[in-house]
């Protein structure tokens with residue numbers, strides 16, 4: 040497993056991590072096997088959110104109940120969670136009280152005394168950066184949160200936060216897969232008339248912004264074709280892409296899921312792939328994509344086979 044020191048932290052992190060959004064209905068044994076497989080593959084970084092699960096903090100609780108980590112086992116992993124979504128509504132809430140309450144709930148559910156990284160889950164249109172800054176300061180000084188980041192944020196939204204927030208924004212979690220990649224594909228076809236790929240969907244250059252500002256991009260839904268509409272892997276809707284994936288999988292002697300993972304890890308931005316599968320086999324298969332030496336030609340072939348244009 041390829042690792043790197045996350046800028047703005049001392050965390051030595053793997054470039055493939057495990058998301059726990061889908062474990063609400065898994066048994067203790069299933070959660071333990073999933074996490075054990077991840078750990079065996081070198082994945083010691085786990086992504087949560089207060090809203091994952093059937094009830095608030097449900098998946099965080101499921102994780103902690105199943106694992107019952109000792110203090111030293113807890114110290115050996117990185118726990119990341121998110122706050123800022125209110126499900127009843129729904130709406131977004133970056134107010135001081137909401138952020139503090141959410142972290143308190145996550146600490147209880149995860150049975151830990153600290154969150155390693157807290158992300159603001161989705162931009163709150165009513166954000167008051169000074170209030171976020173006050174929440175971050177209190178969470179940091181009380182030792183409850185070590186590092187802070189965002190998710191689904193544009194460069195402008197991050198700059199607005201950074202004017203008030205003292206702590207470095209260490210991560211921006213963004214949707215990214217070979218089939219859903221406006222943050223990459225837009226830059227390949229910039230400034231072309233009548234070309235949908237040329238349209239800026241991300242507030243303008245979010246990937247370059249994150250690279251320039253040492254913000255680690257974390258790719259969520261790495262195997263989903265679009266927005267939670269099923270995987271492209273093996274899907275009859277993507278015959279050309281799957282043909283290329285299968286050919287490269289045979290050449291590199293890895294499962295297809297490793298090629299889809301490697302397409303993201305091959306990018307020099309040092310992104311992290313956030314796996315959402317609950318299948319141990321798929322976790323170990325995806326981990327094989329951590330350090331896959333895809334060539335430029337391979338990478339662009341996958342890019343084109345997913346329907347993107349190289350002008």
Ligand SMILES: NC(=O)c1ccc[n+]([C@@H]2O[C@H](COP(=O)([O-])OP(=O)(O)OC[C@H]3O[C@@H](n4cnc5c(N)ncnc54)[C@H](OP(=O)(O)O)[C@@H]3O)[C@@H](O)[C@H]2O)c1
Pocket residue numbers: 057058059060061086087160190191212213258259260261262263267269270272273296313314315316317318321
């Ligand atoms: N920041 C955000 O806004 C945001 C949004 C969404 C997700 N996330 C994070 O990102 C993580 C990943 O998201 P995701 O679960 O949507 O991503 P994903 O890994 O692309 O999708 C996993 C889902 O696809 C299914 N699947 C079916 N066939 C598959 C195959 N051949 N290979 C892999 N998966 C297959 C999996 O089922 P099985 O379980 O049966 O394998 C699982 O339900 C989440 O756990 C969460 O931590 C963040």
